[in-house]
Amino acid sequence: MVHAPDRPPADAPLVRINLYSDTQTRPTRAMREAMLEAEVGDEQFGDDPTVNALCDRMAALMGKEAAVFLPSGTMCNVVAILTHCRPGEEVLAHETAHILSSEGGVHAALAGTQINPLQGSRGMFSADTLRAAIRPRSRYAPPQRLLEVEQTANIGGGAVWPQAELDAVVAVAREQGWSTHMDGARLMNAVVASGIPAAEMTAGFDSVWLDFTKGLGAPLGAVLAGSSDFIGQAWRWKQRLGGSMRQAGICAAGCLHALDHHVDRLAEDHANAKALARGLRQIPGMAVEEPDTNLVFFDPAESGMDAAALVGALRLQGIQISMLGGRIRACTHLDVTAAMVEETLAAIRTIVAKG
Numbered sequence: 001m002v003h004a005p006d007r008p009p010a011d012a013p014l015v016r017i018n019l020y021s022d023t024q025t026r027p028t029r030a031m032r033e034a035m036l037e038a039e040v041g042d043e044q045f046g047d048d049p050t051v052n053a054l055c056d057r058m059a060a061l062m063g064k065e066a067a068v069f070l071p072s073g074t075m076c077n078v079v080a081i082l083t084h085c086r087p088g089e090e091v092l093a094h095e096t097a098h099i100l101s102s103e104g105g106v107h108a109a110l111a112g113t114q115i116n117p118l119q120g121s122r123g124m125f126s127a128d129t130l131r132a133a134i135r136p137r138s139r140y141a142p143p144q145r146l147l148e149v150e151q152t153a154n155i156g157g158g159a160v161w162p163q164a165e166l167d168a169v170v171a172v173a174r175e176q177g178w179s180t181h182m183d184g185a186r187l188m189n190a191v192v193a194s195g196i197p198a199a200e201m202t203a204g205f206d207s208v209w210l211d212f213t214k215g216l217g218a219p220l221g222a223v224l225a226g227s228s229d230f231i232g233q234a235w236r237w238k239q240r241l242g243g244s245m246r247q248a249g250i251c252a253a254g255c256l257h258a259l260d261h262h263v264d265r266l267a268e269d270h271a272n273a274k275a276l277a278r279g280l281r282q283i284p285g286m287a288v289e290e291p292d293t294n295l296v297f298f299d300p301a302e303s304g305m306d307a308a309a310l311v312g313a314l315r316l317q318g319i320q321i322s323m324l325g326g327r328i329r330a331c332t333h334l335d336v337t338a339a340m341v342e343e344t345l346a347a348i349r350t351i352v353a354k355g
């Protein structure tokens with residue numbers, strides 16, 4: 001049986017403040033106008049000038065030779081893993097990685113890979129942990145093929161990998177002859193938070209992608225980048241998966257608009273996340289993780305409040321927030337203002353005080 005997402009009761013108030021996910025951003029009027037004006041062609045033919053402009057720009061931004069436009073971040077991971085790995089090979093990733101928890105088992109179903117789940121705090125792991133997972137080469141051990149990291153680490157609380165840690169795990173992969181893949185769903189959040197240019201952050205990776213539907217606010221699209229040879233092979237998988245498109249420039253125009261107008265402003269989302277964390281920490285018993293970027297994880301258990309009950313009570317006030325792995329996750333983005341953060345804090349204070 002497939003579960004549909006839970007729907008709020010029919011009489012629940014409209015969502016006024018949406019902290020549920022940065023995927024729920026709505027394209028702005030200016031973005032829609034850019035999409036309206038887009039020059040388009042047949043994307044599958046390589047004939048869509050706006051898609052081509054986006055791919056060229058993304059390849060340059062990520063310091064890679066080439067890039068391909070795909071409908072979603074999930075498809076970027078699927079295409080990348082299908083391109084890097086053969087059936088029976090192993091991918092090494094953090095135990096909370098999106099590829100493990102949230103992609104419907106596709107990497108087993110379609111790529112035939114197994115994922116070796118690594119431990120470490122905040123969605124990251126050390127070079128020592130990675131080294132300890134190296135299997136001796138033998139007839140019976142699964143061949144290890146690919147290192148995968150998330151930047152930022154989603155379930156890790158939007159954590160930004162320190163560059164030295166990233167370099168250290170890449171060095172282990174290189175030494176073992178593995179390929180390297182970065183799930184950069186929120187890569188620009190990491191770039192804005194750290195001040196390190198994207199190309200520098202991704203230099204050790206054979207493939208990397210960026211999602212345009214998270215805090216960047218586009219309705220659709222993600223771009224996967226790598227060597228010309230890698231992207232050539234990725235294109236075959238895109239076609240096989242039904243991911244080739246036609247006048248996709250309409251969507252690529254939204255992504256280009258996001259690159260021009262929605263990257264620097266991610267700093268506002270980070271400031272709002274920090275303000276939310278600061279306010280939450282003032283509530284007795286609230287366990288709050290310090291956010292690096294736009295995701296705030298907290299747990300009200302010690303305040304005497306059940307997490308699910310708090311989420312439910314907020315929803316009745318038109319404030320939507322999510323639960324992930326037993327904790328509450330609040331996500332700041334384009335459609336969340338500083339005033340909304342204050343209003344959310346006031347609502348939480350009142351709910352917790354009433355118990």
Ligand SMILES: *Cc1c(COP(=O)(O)O)cnc(C)c1O
Nearest residue numbers: 072073074098150154183185211
């Ligand atoms: C959202 C997300 C994805 C999937 O991207 P979609 O565009 O939603 O398919 C993959 N990895 C991480 C870390 C994400 O946060």
